[in-house]
Amino acid sequence: MSAVTVASGQLVTLAGAENPTADFSQDNGWVVLGKALFVFVFLVVTTLVMIWAERRVVGRMQSRPGPNRTGPFGLLQSLADGVKLALKEDILPRAVDKVVFILAPIISAITCFLAFAVVPLGPQARIPFTSVETPLQLTDLPVAVLYVLAIAAVGVYGIVLAGWSSGSTYPLLGGVRSSAQVISYEIAMGLALISVFLYAGSMSTSSIVDAQAHGATFTFAGHALQMPSWNAIVLLPSFVIYCISMVGETNRAPFDLPEAEGELVGGFHTEYSSLKFALFFLAEYVNMVTVSAIATTLFLGGWRAPWPLSAVGGGVLNTGWWPVLWFIAKLWVFLFVFIWLRGTLPRLRYDQFMRFGWKILIPGALLWVVAASVMRVLRTNGDLSGAQRFGLIGGLVVIVAGLLWAYESNQRREAALEAARHEVAPETVDPFAGGYPVPPLPGQSLARSAGSLERAPDGTAPVAVTTGGTSPGEAWAQTSEEVRGG
DSSP: OOOHHHHHHHHHHOOOOOOOOOOTTTTTTHHHHHHHHHHHHHHHHHHHHHHHHHHHHHHHHHTSSSSSSSSSGGGHHHHHHHHHHSSSOOOTTTOOOOHHHHHHHHHHHHHHHHHHGGGGOOOEEEOOSOOOEEEEESOOOTHHHHHHHHHHHHHHHHHHHHHTTOSSHHHHHHHHHHHHHHHHHHHHHHHHHHHHHHHHSSOOHHHHHHHTTSSOOEEETOOOOOOOOOOOHTTTTHHHHHHHHHHHTTOTSSSSSSOOOHHHGGGGTTTOOHHHHHHHHHHHHHHHHHHHHHHHHHOOTTTTOOGGGGGGGGTTTSSHHHHHHHHHHHHHHHHHHHHHHHHHHOOOOOHHHHHHHHIIHHHHHHHHHHHHHHHEEEEEEEEOOHHHHHHHHHHHHHHHHHHHHHHHHHHHHHHHHHHHTTEEEEEEEEETTTOOOOOOOOHHOOOOOOOOOEEOTSSSEEEEOTTTOOOOHHHHHHHHHHHHHH
8 A cells, every 4th residue: 555655655746856858948929829729630630531441450350442433542531521521501499508508619629639638659850940949749748648638528518518409319329328338438548548658658749759769678598688668568457448548539440339330320410410410420530649649658659650660860869850751650550550440440339438448447457456556566666576566567467367357257157146036937828819820939838738630520620639648749739730721
């Protein structure tokens, strides 16, 4: 408990102890405005390319071409769809709350752009045709990651208000689902990021990227070994939990329950059309880009070139505008995974989705926070050797695996008890009760009172005559002969 307390105390003081490493001293008003415009254009263009790529990749997965008519390779199809949405009729149903109905998509669109403000695209570089050197980042904060989580929490109000203000049942259910979903998966996402703060020593995005420049060195059996620098390797459980949570956070398949068309028609945006619907559509894809950029920054080294490119020329590929290329390449890895999931996995049931969040992700994230805190304190104090640390990590892995196995066994036992409680006793039926022989259904058994058959006086139907010595099998054979006219 003391180790966790010490680590928690370190986490509380991170915001004040570590300032961003990026230097914005040369930024004037025009530079800030230019950066903001660049971020906006970057996100919009990435969204247009993402929509095209999604339709092409999913089309290839389903053995069809996808968009290939508008522009070269169909690249202008997304732009044409945007123009089409803008020219559609803007319908306003009578039952809506007009102010909130119009405000909801604006909230969703604005918040998704604001969250990208603290994402670093590269180190300090010179702006072309000027002498100004500035970080390739709009701004940074000592609590930049908490700022992103806060903006994401505000963004869900757009979905909730859209469902409430529509004055319809299905949008309201979609809004309620979205609020429950975001609360569930933001908790797991926040817990997954705690270990990143502990190991980086800061909540600033630029500082976290710099902390992944070089891995820590430790001694094992008398040899100095260099640990990997990316948090995706060092903090693998946090990376896995974050990746799952970001899919639920963006309402994407297989976690797109707030807009499940098979259950809720269109979900929270059922009553929206024209530009209002376009804003929700834009917000969904920009959110995908934002959470992917955050994952790249916190777990894949941000804009830094991957090994072995990072060692070329003494790190020359980590200077100038080269890092923007590495950042975009890593970003598109996550965006492809979003497309891949949509084309392969079916949508979960809502109860399965919530059970997975509350009974697996959140407990697993809590256990990992405790383990990461203990390892961080031991690593900082240097009380254990490398072999002892590996032993401690192995023991924690065994404990977590044992807890997961016990949980799965308990779930199977409860499911078996539930099935036994609802099991219906096999029904005993008389196949000759209606006059004509009827075969038993699965789980049913034949009555032993069946006997031979005789024609009714009018010849319309066979009549069962009870004979005590006739078995059900013989009675069924005799019935078959009567039906065939034997």
